[in-house]
Ligand SMILES: NC(=O)C1=CN([C@@H]2O[C@H](COP(=O)(O)OP(=O)(O)OC[C@H]3O[C@@H](n4cnc5c(N)ncnc54)[C@H](OP(=O)(O)O)[C@@H]3O)[C@@H](O)[C@H]2O)C=CC1
């Protein structure tokens with residue numbers, strides 16, 4: 447246990463949707479329930495682009511402590527001097543303009559995945575954060591799980607030899623009769639206006655598994671950006687509903703095979719009975735990761751010379767009994783933000799900004815090869831504080 451008092455990070459929450467609620471409930475859990483003693487979190491403000499009532503209702507829903515400020519605009523939130531960092535929890539379509547709004551107001555940002563709709567937008571966010579000396583991170587929570595940390599360490603230690611291939615799938619079982627999916631056409635999962643489609647929302651997790659092993663662990667001097675080929679089936683809205691891609695690292699002789707789909711599932715029971723959705727294959731063995739690619743719960747290590755023995759490691763998500771037994775797993779990325787801000791770091795070593803740019807370039811290429819096109823208002827990379835995406839008002 448640390449003897450100095452924990453560093454407190456004061457959060458401002460932009461948007462009041464589903465993931466904002468899960469994230470804030472995680473912020474409000476006691477960090478010691480996950481054995482964290484060096485940092486803690488305080489919710490200071492919540493903003494809805496729609497109305498103050500929505501922000502007030504949100505606070506009630508997450509059982510926020512009294513005194514949290516509520517705003518009816520994102521502009522008011524980013525101007526609040528008590529806010530240390532802004533969490534952007536809007537649809538993907540809005541991330542570029544909303545993150546820029548916060549950076550322009552001098553606020554560090556944690557922005558939900560996918561970072562943006564285009565690579566050019568991500569590059570502009572990164573350039574702006576760097577120019578202003580502000581912390582910025584893409585919110586790919588899975589990277590910060592102890593499970594991911596353990597698996598990366600295992601691979602680095604050579605536990606399964608040289609890794610030559612990673613296979614990862616993140617697919618949702620949303621098939622309905624008449625070629626329909628279980629989302630209304632207006633839903634952010636399939637609506638092009640909101641950056642919808644399997645790749646940006648779910649495929650990013652498959653790509654995360656490929657990249658955190660095959661790219662992130664490469665020594666800095668040998669970092670090799672991969673080439674990519676893809677195949678896409680489109681939904682009737684124009685968004686991608688089934689997307690597969692192969693990334694290749696010629697110098698390292700390695701490949702990653704990524705899949706995502708809205709119509710079928712990632713195997714029976716996310717791999718617990720039907721085979722894992724993530725396999726990390728090396729010259730000396732294999733690591734299998736079980737559970738949904740965005741929230742896996744177990745990994746298995748099978749060594750070539752292990753005589754058939756399988757090491758099974760469960761990685762639970764700590765819950766806080768005093769917060770309705772809540773604990774989703776987003777607190778680890780929040781802890782990472784707190785440690786970075788405490789230590790004066792402008793980016794995380796776990797998901798560096800240059801890596802987010804490479805990831806965004808890959809996703810853009812995957813979608814372009816499949817002919818997916820998003821509307822101009824959400825691909826535009828010119829910041830506009832008065833954009834409908836910032837004000838919510840036409
Ligand atoms: N890390 C994870 O596990 C998950 C991450 N996500 C990511 O989080 C983001 C938000 O997803 P989610 O919370 O499920 O989405 P929701 O639709 O539930 O919420 C989005 C919120 O954004 C705000 N918003 C602003 N403009 C619009 C608009 N035109 N249409 C809809 N909402 C708008 C709204 O809040 P308000 O009216 O208050 O401004 C709304 O409540 C996405 O980027 C998604 O990829 C989503 C789910 C899981």
Ligand SMILES: O=C1OC[C@@H](O)[C@H](O)[C@H]1O
Nearest residue numbers: 465559635647648651740
């Ligand atoms: O990020 C995500 O992970 C969990 C899914 O339920 C959600 O749709 C997606 O946005």
